[in-house]
Amino acid sequence: MRFTTLGHSGCAVSRLCLGTMTFGAETDEAGSHEQLDVFLEAGGTLVDTADVYTAGTSEEIIGRWLADRPADVTDRVVLATKARFPMGADPQGGGSSARHLTRALDASLRRLGVEAVDLYQVHAWDPFTPLEETLRTLDGFVRSGRIRYYGLSNFTGWQLTKAVHTARRLGLAEPVTLQPQYNLVAREVEWEIVPAVLDAGMGMLPWGPLAGGWLTGKYTRDERPTGATRLGEDPGRGMEAWERRGTERTWTIVDAVRRVADQAGASPSQVALAWLRERPGVSSTILGARTTEQLRANLASIDVVLDDDATALLDRASDLHAADYPYGELGQDQRSRTLGDA
Numbered sequence: 001m002r003f004t005t006l007g008h009s010g011c012a013v014s015r016l017c018l019g020t021m022t023f024g025a026e027t028d029e030a031g032s033h034e035q036l037d038v039f040l041e042a043g044g045t046l047v048d049t050a051d052v053y054t055a056g057t058s059e060e061i062i063g064r065w066l067a068d069r070p071a072d073v074t075d076r077v078v079l080a081t082k083a084r085f086p087m088g089a090d091p092q093g094g095g096s097s098a099r100h101l102t103r104a105l106d107a108s109l110r111r112l113g114v115e116a117v118d119l120y121q122v123h124a125w126d127p128f129t130p131l132e133e134t135l136r137t138l139d140g141f142v143r144s145g146r147i148r149y150y151g152l153s154n155f156t157g158w159q160l161t162k163a164v165h166t167a168r169r170l171g172l173a174e175p176v177t178l179q180p181q182y183n184l185v186a187r188e189v190e191w192e193i194v195p196a197v198l199d200a201g202m203g204m205l206p207w208g209p210l211a212g213g214w215l216t217g218k219y220t221r222d223e224r225p226t227g228a229t230r231l232g233e234d235p236g237r238g239m240e241a242w243e244r245r246g247t248e249r250t251w252t253i254v255d256a257v258r259r260v261a262d263q264a265g266a267s268p269s270q271v272a273l274a275w276l277r278e279r280p281g282v283s284s285t286i287l288g289a290r291t292t293e294q295l296r297a298n299l300a301s302i303d304v305v306l307d308d309d310a311t312a313l314l315d316r317a318s319d320l321h322a323a324d325y326p327y328g329e330l331g332q333d334q335r336s337r338t339l340g341d342a
Contacts, residue, residue: 001043001302004283006078007176007203009149011118013078015277016302017046017205018295019288024057026290032061033068034292040073042299046284048179048205050082050123051108059111067113080205081108082153082179084123096126096134105146120147121179124154131166139172151177151205157192164200175202177283182206184253184272184318185214185245191327194281203283209276210269214245217258217268221251249318256317260310266301273301275314 002015018039023032036047049058059081066074083104086094094100105120120141122134141147152160152175160178167174178197180189182204197204210216254268261271276285289295306314324330 001045003045005203006119006149006151006283008174008201009176011078011149011176013046013284014044015284016044016273016299017048017080017284017286018044019207019286020047020049020058020062021053021288022290023049023061024054029061029064031292032058033065035289035295036062036065037069038292038295039299040076042296044299045076046078046080046205048080048082048286050085050121051087051104051111052082052085052123055087056107056111059108063111063113078118079112079114080119080121080151081112081117082121082123083108084126084153095129096122096137097129098133098137101134101137101141105141109146116146116148118148119151119177120149121151121153121177122155125156125159131163132170135163135167135170135172139167142173149173149176151175151179151202153179153207154181155193157196160193160196160200160202164202174200177203177205179205179207179286181208182279182282183209183211183215183276184257184314185211185250187318187320190320191322194279197281202281204281205284205286206276206282207286207288209273209285209287211245211250211272214250214254215257215268215272217254217261219254221246253314253318256313260306260313264304264306264310266304267297269298270301270304271306271310271314273298274304274306275311277301278306278311 003012004015005011006013049062083101084096092100138150155178164174180193182189257268257271261268264271273285287298322328
């Protein structure tokens with residue numbers, strides 16, 4: 001396993017993170033505990049969950065695992081969770097207000113069976129709660145020792161930048177991470193969000209690194225998915241829905257990933273994960289697996305190193321071909337500057 005820090009913090013974490021959204025839903029408790037064991041045995045440390053994952057069940061499963069394992073194992077865990085989305089029908093049951101975040105953190109700590117979490121993340125922007133209220137609440141959690149760091153998730157570039165500079169203006173603790181969707185298919189974050197992350201000295205924890213299964217190589221152009229796969233069971237599933245994501249660009253990317261995988265002697269999943277791991281600003285990539293076998297295969301991506309030619313091939317295939325303004329060639333020319341010859 002390789003290690004880095006959570007953004008500008010001093011907290012060391014594994015370059016691969018165990019995502020636990022499947023716990024209690026697609027993966028039962030025994031399988032979830034096995035995944036945690038395998039991840040720690042492989043040298044992994046960062047474990048990411050959220051209160052909304054299976055309505056709190058994911059946190060409860062992790063809590064029982066923490067209680068059942070010896071301290072020399074569990075002490076290595078860097079534990080991250082999130083709050084913001086509603087946990088019930090109560091209008092106060094969601095958002096990033098002081099009231100909701102305080103209650104949400106209390107509930108998460110209770111389910112996890114711990115006194116503090118290492119990284120507490122605001123799961124999405126809240127258009128109703130003043131940002132100052134949210135940041136003061138998070139700063140209070142840090143000062144009280146109930147969280148050690150905080151991060152953001154699914155924020156746009158301007159939202160992230162506003163949060164960072166508001167925290168600085170108020171003398172509050174600053175966010176150390178952003179958790180966005182990022183993969184070879186979804187590279188739009190590179191236009192504004194990645195530069196904002198780098199400018200703030202934060203680290204990224206990409207979710208959906210395999211684009212909901214599209215980058216595993218298990219789907220083909222001429223055959224709709226069936227059987228025990230995410231799209232086989234639900235072809236209209238969210239952002240990775242078959243009709244929404246099955247574009248010519250996506251198939252071009254999948255073909256390139258397969259080609260690189262054949263050349264590298266690796267699986268398509270491992271190639272996609274290796275590409276993402278080396279992108280600017282990425283601290284740790286979140287692995288989400290239904291089975292322990294899938295997790296083991298994805299953990300092996302840490303040993304896959306792409307050469308310059310392979311990276312360039314993937315970059316070309318996944319190029320978003322942005323319009324000329326503001327992200328394309330003409331917009332970039334407007335923002336460029338030369339100092340002339342000496």
